[in-house]
Amino acid sequence: YSTLKMLLLVVGLSALAAVSALDVKVANTGGNETSGLQYGIIKLICAWDINHSGDGGIYAELIRNQCVQPTVHPSVIEPWKAVGSAQLSLQSLSQPLSSALPTSLNVAASSGQVGISNTGYWGIEVKAQKYTGSFWVKGTYGGPFTASLSNYLSNETLGSVAVTSNVTANDWTEYTFTLTPEKTAENVNNTFSITYDASATNGSLNFNLISLFPPTYNNRLNGMRPDLMEALAGLHPSFLRFPGGNNLEGEDPPYYLKWNETIGPLKDRPGYPGTWGYENTNGLGLIEYLHWCEDLNMEPVLAVWAGFYLNGPVIPESELQPYIDDVLNELEFLMGSTDTTYGTLRASLGYPDPWIIKYVEVGNEDNLGGGGSSYESYRFQAFKDAINAKYPDIFVLASTADYQFAETENAGEDYHQYTRPDYFVGQFCFFDNFPMGFKTMIGEYAAVQPNIPGGGGVNWNAPRWPFPMWIGTVSEAVFLIGAERNADKIFGAAYAPLFQNVNSYEWTPDLISYSADPSADVMSTSYHMIQLLSSHRISQILPVSTPDFGPVYYVAGYSNSSNSYILKAAVYNATETVPMSVTFDGVSEGAEGTLTVLTAPNGLTYNGVGDSVVTTSSTSLTAGSQGEFEFELPNLSISVLEVKGRVED
Numbered sequence: 001y002s003t004l005k006m007l008l009l010v011v012g013l014s015a016l017a018a019v020s021a022l023d024v025k026v027a028n029t030g031g032n033e034t035s036g037l038q039y040g041i042i043k044l045i046c047a048w049d050i051n052h053s054g055d056g057g058i059y060a061e062l063i064r065n066q067c068v069q070p071t072v073h074p075s076v077i078e079p080w081k082a083v084g085s086a087q088l089s090l091q092s093l094s095q096p097l098s099s100a101l102p103t104s105l106n107v108a109a110s111s112g113q114v115g116i117s118n119t120g121y122w123g124i125e126v127k128a129q130k131y132t133g134s135f136w137v138k139g140t141y142g143g144p145f146t147a148s149l150s151n152y153l154s155n156e157t158l159g160s161v162a163v164t165s166n167v168t169a170n171d172w173t174e175y176t177f178t179l180t181p182e183k184t185a186e187n188v189n190n191t192f193s194i195t196y197d198a199s200a201t202n203g204s205l206n207f208n209l210i211s212l213f214p215p216t217y218n219n220r221l222n223g224m225r226p227d228l229m230e231a232l233a234g235l236h237p238s239f240l241r242f243p244g245g246n247n248l249e250g251e252d253p254p255y256y257l258k259w260n261e262t263i264g265p266l267k268d269r270p271g272y273p274g275t276w277g278y279e280n281t282n283g284l285g286l287i288e289y290l291h292w293c294e295d296l297n298m299e300p301v302l303a304v305w306a307g308f309y310l311n312g313p314v315i316p317e318s319e320l321q322p323y324i325d326d327v328l329n330e331l332e333f334l335m336g337s338t339d340t341t342y343g344t345l346r347a348s349l350g351y352p353d354p355w356i357i358k359y360v361e362v363g364n365e366d367n368l369g370g371g372g373s374s375y376e377s378y379r380f381q382a383f384k385d386a387i388n389a390k391y392p393d394i395f396v397l398a399s400t401a402d403y404q405f406a407e408t409e410n411a412g413e414d415y416h417q418y419t420r421p422d423y424f425v426g427q428f429c430f431f432d433n434f435p436m437g438f439k440t441m442i443g444e445y446a447a448v449q450p451n452i453p454g455g456g457g458v459n460w461n462a463p464r465w466p467f468p469m470w471i472g473t474v475s476e477a478v479f480l481i482g483a484e485r486n487a488d489k490i491f492g493a494a495y496a497p498l499f500q501n502v503n504s505y506e507w508t509p510d511l512i513s514y515s516a517d518p519s520a521d522v523m524s525t526s527y528h529m530i531q532l533l534s535s536h537r538i539s540q541i542l543p544v545s546t547p548d549f550g551p552v553y554y555v556a557g558y559s560n561s562s563n564s565y566i567l568k569a570a571v572y573n574a575t576e577t578v579p580m581s582v583t584f585d586g587v588s589e590g591a592e593g594t595l596t597v598l599t600a601p602n603g604l605t606y607n608g609v610g611d612s613v614v615t616t617s618s619t620s621l622t623a624g625s626q627g628e629f630e631f632e633l634p635n636l637s638i639s640v641l642e643v644k645g646r647v648e649d
Contacts, residue, residue: 021579025545026556026565028585049247049280050507053499056121057514058292059284060225062131062212063192064121066281067101069271071255073279075103082107083195084114097136097172097208100261100270104138108204115145115195116207119152122503123188123516125214126151126158126181133212134176135194136267139205141167143197147177152191158183165196167205179212188516209267218295222266222288227518228499233296235527236534239492241301241361241443242289246275248303248364249310256305259330262286264349275310276506290334290355299358301441304330306363306399307379308371317378324386331357331391359395360387361414361443367400376403384411397441397491406439412491414443419458421475421603422451425572428482428553434489442483444496446526447472448509450604468509468526470613470636471603477529477570477638478553484533484568485555487541495526520609527607528598528614529638536566536640552578552633559642567641574635582629584643591623593643595631603636 049055056064068075068090075090082088086109096102107116126149133147148160159181167173192212196205216223217230243257250256255273262269262285269282293300304327307315315323329342335354336343343354362383366375380403384396388410397412398405405411417427424447434440448464451471465472476495483490500510511530513522538557542565551574556567565584597617605613621629621641633639 021581022548022552024554024556024567024580024582026567026582026584027543027545030543031541031557049274049278050245050276050497051499051505051510052121052278052501052503053497054284055281056501056504057499058224058228059288060213060216060223061281061283062120062124062214063118063210065118065279066210067208067271068103068105069101069279070103071271071273071279072252073273077105079119080105081117082114083117083193084112084198085109086114086116086198088116091206093138093206095138095170095172097138098267100268101208104206104208106204106206109198109201110203111199112197113195114198115193116210117152117191117193118210119191121501121516124149124190124192124212125188125516125518126185126190127214128181128184129215131159131179131181131212131214132176133179133192133210134174135210136172136174136208137165137167137205138169138172138208139167140169140202141165141196141200141205143200145175146193146195147179148193148195149179149181149185149190150193151185151187151189153189158185158190169202172208211266220288220291220295222283224288224292224295225518227521228512228514229292229295231512231521231523231527234523235530236537237296237298239299239301239359239494240289240293240296241303241441241494243303245364245444245496246310247272247280248305249275249308250305251275251310253309253313256309258305259286259326259333263333278504286330286334287349287351300355301359301361301397302330302334302357303361303364303399304383306366306375306383308363308366308369308374310369312370314371314374315379317374317382320379320382324383327360327383328386328390331360331387331394335391357391357394359397359412361397361399361412361441363399365399365416367402372400372402375400380405380411381409384409401440406435412439412441414441416444416496417442417479418444418446418448420449420451420456421447421471421572422455423457424472424475424479425550425553426455428478428549430479431483431486431489434486436488438489438491440489441491442493445476445479445493446495446497446509447475464507465509465606467513467522467606467608468511468524469603470525470600470605472509473525473529473600474570474572474603474636474638476526477533478572480533481553481555481568481570484538484557485541487538487557495530522607522609523612524607525600525605525614528612528616532596532598532616532638532640533568536568536642537561538566538568551635552580556584562642563644565643565645569633569639569641571633571635571637577632577634580629580631580633582641583623583627587623587627587643587645589623589625589627591627591643591645593621593623593629593641595619595621595629595639595641597633597637597639599634599637 145163333342401413401415406413539560554569
């Protein structure tokens, strides 16, 4: 398919397409089955974070820099601030909280009410609900602590609780508490504080691993932010590829993502420098990802480190075995019986029942940064052979589609595409010649830049869109519909990146944007597109007579779950509305259908806080005398026609 790809690169689609009536006749049989996993999500988060999408995002922990731990990034006190006359400093004690968390926050004062405060991830939402918290302290103290939430602009205390102390100079002591504010704050300009009477100390106390959680999705311990989980549930996702992108690889030795540093008690999880310029806590770890999959009924696609760092070092073939063994250990931890070494470890953490892993991806974008030759010549094959020797039922995917693994091996591949709208539309037929058998996952895609004269793909030296634009969203729909036409080849597709904290981010555009205020969450135009297409799942693609694509791009099929015929369509660069006549073989006069259409004012509009430009219309249709459904689709629209019932052969 490389020849086809080169042909499509030269196709320019910026000129408006002439419009004529489109007659679509859909057969009742034939076609091909789908994977059932067409629409998934990718996370590049937490111990594998981008845009503060894990820490400060879907991971519900409210305290920023809760552990003040150094890796390649030096420890910092920010955003902790002193309360009263306290002086703050960082200390590496001879008896740290744990080997994973060697640095602590020292609070020094001799008298008065003193302590520490934290404004969280650029604000804290405070509601009249129960918050659960904890912190560790070392030092001599004979009085109580007070944990409180307050507004730092008005100094109004919103809620507080006394925490009885029994701190000793020689041991670390953990304190837990629940805090229920008496009122809901008007904004997120709030701070969390721990205060105490300094006169009852020997001059200072050391603090570490300070935590505060609101209610979490499904009330999970160490769980997820409900509003963002609910937004994801609205997409009806089928799979989660984790731990995701560049953060998996790390930049330089010895820092790559180590699964066993993301399990167990939080005090035993060291920080991870990440690859996006800030420290990750590892609070959202391997088991939390699997809970995420369980809560949203998603299939886990586990990505494993493949012996390559982003800045270039590659593990030689002769030294690769320990890293292969580590992947096998991870799989044993997840799937092994309790009489295995790592299955026993899993059970000791409270999970005696194993998980089931059906899909493993080896690495991330190993075709880039100088990793391609080693990946093609030995790295992928070594990992795949070892995984399948022990777990023959696991489907192993390569992290790129640039090589021939899907054709020459019983393997999958991961295709990534960031580009411009015209280029995406030019890829409508791109997957027609890909290998059969659900072998290709579109692990990352997004329209990121505007069209340019003469066409062409992305320019990484040029600015990207700040948010998904409607013309890009429509082009993504064309691309996805083209992929769904090839449902016997495509495993599924996932927009990337998924999340963006608008207060600190490294990449745009993103699917969902947010801050500390859930009422300001923004579901992008592409979110609405995915939601529409994903909520109408096709089980079997059905043939259409004399397919004619452009400016209308479409796919037809049947949904077993809803017992309905479905036609998905996107209109890109039409000169006017397009008259449509659609018939489904065996559907006769009087049959009823529902047409749902997404539109926006123009191609360069986007969703903002409290301002959705996407309009959704739903129209009831009745089949005419020949069983035809007639309607019109406007330019730059995305639609689904659903007709209930099926004629049996």
